[in-house]
Amino acid sequence: MDRFRMIFQYFQSNSESVMNGICGLLALASVKMYTSFDFSCPCLPQYNMAYGLGIMFVPPVILFLCGLILNRQSLVMLEEWRRPPGHRKKDLAVIRYMCSSILQRAMVAPVVWIIVTLLDGKCLICAFSGSMDPEKFVGFANVSRVQVQQLLAKVPCKDDELMRNSTSRKAVSGYLRCWSQALGWSILLILIIAAFLARWLRPCFNQAALLQARHWSNYIDIEQKIFEEACCEHSRLFAHKCILHFFESMRQEIKLHSFSLPREGEGAEGGEDLLQGITDQDQVNKLLKTWYYEKPPLDVSQAHQR
Amino acid sequence: MDKFRMIFQFFQSNQESFMNGICGIMALASTQMYSAFDFNCPCLPYYNLAYGLGILLVPPFILFLLGFVLNNNISMLAEEWRRPQGRRGKDPAVLRYMFCSMAQRAMIAPAVWVSVTLLDGKCVTCAFCTSVPVDTLGNASHPRLSQGEIQRVLARIPCKEIYNGQQLIANEVAVRYLRCISQALGWCFVLLMTTLAFLVRSLRPCFSQAAFLKSRYWSHYIDIERKLFDETCTEHARSFAKVCIQQFFEGMSTDLVAAHCHLPRKAPAEAEEAAEKLLGITDQGTMNMALKSWHRCKPPLHLHPPALPTGNGWAGEGQPPTHPSAPRKETAAYYSWV
Numbered sequence: 019m020d021r022f023r024m025i026f027q028y029f030q031s032n033s034e035s036v037m038n039g040i041c042g043l044l045a046l047a048s049v050k051m052y053t054s055f056d057f058s059c060p061c062l063p064q065y066n067m068a069y070g071l072g073i074m075f076v077p078p079v080i081l082f083l084c085g086l087i088l089n090r091q092s093l094v095m096l097e098e099w100r101r102p103p104g105h106r107k108k109d110l111a112v113i114r115y116m117c118s119s120i121l122q123r124a125m126v127a128p129v130v131w132i133i134v135t136l137l138d139g140k141c142l143i144c145a146f147s148g149s150m151d152p153e154k155f156v157g158f159a160n161v162s163r164v165q166v167q168q169l170l171a172k173v174p175c176k177d178d179e180l181m182r183n184s185t186s187r188k189a190v191s192g193y194l195r196c197w198s199q200a201l202g203w204s205i206l207l208i209l210i211i212a213a214f215l216a217r218w219l220r221p222c223f224n225q226a227a228l229l230q231a232r233h234w235s236n237y238i239d240i241e242q243k244i245f246e247e248a249c250c251e252h253s254r255l256f257a258h259k260c261i262l263h264f265f266e267s268m269r270q271e272i273k274l275h276s277f278s279l280p281r282e283g284e285g286a287e288g289g290e291d292l293l294q295g296i297t298d299q300d301q302v303n304k305l306l307k308t309w310y311y312e313k314p315p316l317d318v319s320q321a322h323q324r
Numbered sequence: 325m326d327k328f329r330m331i332f333q334f335f336q337s338n339q340e341s342f343m344n345g346i347c348g349i350m351a352l353a354s355t356q357m358y359s360a361f362d363f364n365c366p367c368l369p370y371y372n373l374a375y376g377l378g379i380l381l382v383p384p385f386i387l388f389l390l391g392f393v394l395n396n397n398i399s400m401l402a403e404e405w406r407r408p409q410g411r412r413g414k415d416p417a418v419l420r421y422m423f424c425s426m427a428q429r430a431m432i433a434p435a436v437w438v439s440v441t442l443l444d445g446k447c448v449t450c451a452f453c454t455s456v457p458v459d460t461l462g463n464a465s466h467p468r469l470s471q472g473e474i475q476r477v478l479a480r481i482p483c484k485e486i487y488n489g490q491q492l493i494a495n496e497v498a499v500r501y502l503r504c505i506s507q508a509l510g511w512c513f514v515l516l517m518t519t520l521a522f523l524v525r526s527l528r529p530c531f532s533q534a535a536f537l538k539s540r541y542w543s544h545y546i547d548i549e550r551k552l553f554d555e556t557c558t559e560h561a562r563s564f565a566k567v568c569i570q571q572f573f574e575g576m577s578t579d580l581v582a583a584h585c586h587l588p589r590k591a592p593a594e595a596e597e598a599a600e601k602l603l604g605i606t607d608q609g610t611m612n613m614a615l616k617s618w619h620r621c622k623p624p625l626h627l628h629p630p631a632l633p634t635g636n637g638w639a640g641e642g643q644p645p646t647h648p649s650a651p652r653k654e655t656a657a658y659y660s661w662v
Contacts, residue, residue: 055443060504061497062461069504076511083518087525096529178496249541250548257549261556293563299625302564309553310403312410 033091033239037123040088044127048081052134059144059174063167066174070145074135078128085124092120094239112238115231129209136202139195140174147173150190157186259318267314268305269295343429346394350433354387358440365450365482369475372482376451380441384434391430397547398426404546418546421539428524435517442510445503446482452502453481461501462493564627572623576614577605 060069086092095116098108135141150173152158152166161169172178173190181187220228272295296302366375392398401422404414441447454475469477469492477489481498489495528536605611 056445058445058500058503058507060500062501062504065501065504069508072508072511076515080511080515080518083522087518087522093525093529096526097533100530100533175496175500179494250544253541253545254548254552257545257552260549261553265556293560293567293627296560297564297567297627302560302625306557311408313407313412315411 033236037089037091041085041123041126044081044085044088045130048077048127048131049134051077052131052138057140057144059140061172061175061178063148063171066148066171067145070141070143074132074141074145078131081127081131082124085127086120089120089123091116091235091239094242095120097242098238109231109234111227111231112234115228116235116238119235133202133206136198136205139198142198142201143191143194144174146194147171147190150193155186155189157184157189256316256318260314260316263318264309264314265296265305268301268308272296272301343395347391347429347432350387350391350394351436354383354433354437355440357383358437358444363446363450365446367480367483367486369454369472369479372453372479373451376447376449380438380447380451384437387433387437388430391433392426395426395429397422400547400550401426403550415539415542417535417539418542421536422543425543435513439510439514439517442506442513445506448506448509449499449502450482452505453498454478456481456493456498456501458493461497463491564625567627568623568625571627572618573605573614575623576617580605580610580613 055073057073059066095113098116099113101108148167148171150170152161152170158166158169169180170190172181173187175181176187296305361379363379366372401419404422405419407414456478458474458478474492477487477492478498480487480489481495481502484495487495605614
């Protein structure tokens with residue numbers, strides 16, 4: 019009883035914190051991935067935009083899917099959604115609560131990636147350098163149309179021979195970086211204000227329903243963990259009985275076929291129990307062979323009948 | 325004791341998370357292997373493609389096989405697949421579940437290798453540098469070279485020190501182009517793998533949850549049963565060995581008594597226990613003979629039953645007779661050399 023209570027408390031206290039921990043780890047992993055990724059803009063007119071926007075939006079989709087996959091609760095929610103009602107009605111409010119909490123946690127790592135990308139600026143410079151208006155920048159004003167596209171596309175590559183000491187390149191780069199960082203900080207501010215408002219205003223709307231939904235979603239989670247644990251315990255006991263039953267039946271068979279003397283006295287039985295009546299090499303070999311060639315049926319009810 | 329059982333049960337019910345841990349370690353090992361590997365593009369026309377694609381595809385295959393080899397459950401799967409039916413039917417759904425879960429875990433390290441390789445870009449640069457579109461990326465004014473010459477020049481793109489085609493196409497332009505393609509392929513590959521994993525995981529509860537629960541239970545059962553059987557056999561072997569060795573020593577000591585015609589020992593009560601433990605062997609010569617006999621002529625794997633027909637009342641394993649009797653001597657001599 020005490021053991022179950024300890025397990026229950028462990029699981030309950032850790033369910034939310036495990037999910038928050040995974041969320042935090044994914045956010046850190048996202049930052050680490052960005053810093054270790056070797057960003058190299060192709061500096062070619064048609065490829066820049068695709069590359070820049072691709073690096074900004076494809077990894078967040080991957081991180082979002084990872085956040086859903088790694089969260090155990092998403093499976094629990096799907097099972098609860100798809101199960102037949104049976105004897106237990108389904109409460110859509112609980113499923114909605116679970117869905118929203120899973121989605122919120124899964125959104126953290128993609129948002130971190132996008133904000134880090136914007137604050138760093140390389141992606142936006144790569145994607146939009148070709149869309150700049152050349153008239154605004156001295157170095158590009160008096161160049162032919164085709165050439166200006168090529169030159170603008172090379173702006174993100176500082177080491178290119180044409181762009182090495184170009185002040186116009188630095189101007190375009192600085193302009194785009196400024197926009198990128200402004201966008202990054204604005205998005206961060208908006209998200210934090212939204213999160214703050216959501217948390218503050220939530221108790222004003224339907225707090226009782228929220229408490230119920232949270233309780234029952236925790237309950238479903240714990241119930242499933244305890245069911246899995248009970249299944250493990252059951253299969254262990256089942257296996258134990260099955261194997262004892264197997265040894266017993268081998269002992270009976272050996273008694274029938276051999277002419278060994280009936281054992282007398284309790285002392286002999288005490289010592290022989292450990293050996294299960296199997297006391298020589300041939301008997302052991304026979305037992306092992308029978309275990310492989312004829313595994314016992316998955317039915318331990320006969321052990322009780324005897 | 326209770327605490328250990330609880331921990332054991334926790335780990336057993338978290339067997340899946342233990343396997344996931346091994347999976348994660350292999351993925352990290354795969355990235356470490358890649359960064360420790362010294363990539364050296366040959367910079368020759370046909371060798372580049374072979375080298376680049378080889379480094380991209382051969383290590384993942386090795387890691388995939390390694391993933392299966394390191395998984396303890398592979399022998400369990402093979403045993404369950406090949407065993408004769410006997411009295412227990414075989415369920416192909418259980419075999420499929422075991423194989424799928426092992427294959428999924430073994431796929432992670434190869435997928436990590438391929439993604440890291442593509443995102444880094446060296447392999448694709450090496451393999452496809454001869455296919456760079458010179459017309460669009462290269463300089464318009466370059467001397468007309470033969471196809472073979474162009475191939476040889478382009479093949480040296482990954483090796484900056486010996487590259488001599490700056491007039492044909494700038495090295496940085498070509499490298500940037502190839503790396504861009506490689507990284508795009510890398511991200512698409514990662515997206516594809518993640519989407520597949522997500523679909524596999526999320527579609528399962530929608531379609532076959534009951535069958536899945538059944539397969540999972542029985543595959544865990546087979547694993548637990550195998551472990552418990554091994555444990556029981558080990559216990560049995562231990563008892564068997566103990567009885568066998570005790571009977572050997574008893575046989576030796578009775579032989580010695582018969583050979584040397586020792587007077588029956590009238591040891592006081594307190595020394596009896598110590599004498600018991602010595603099993604009748606009390607000097608160097610006798611011990612040497614016992615050891616030689618153990619090496620040259622191990623006893624048969626046949627434990628004679630302790631209750632003898634003479635009925636002298638001795639029915640235990642560890643109780644030597646307090647005085648040797650004549651019938652005992654004959655029986656001992658018979659048993660110890662079989």
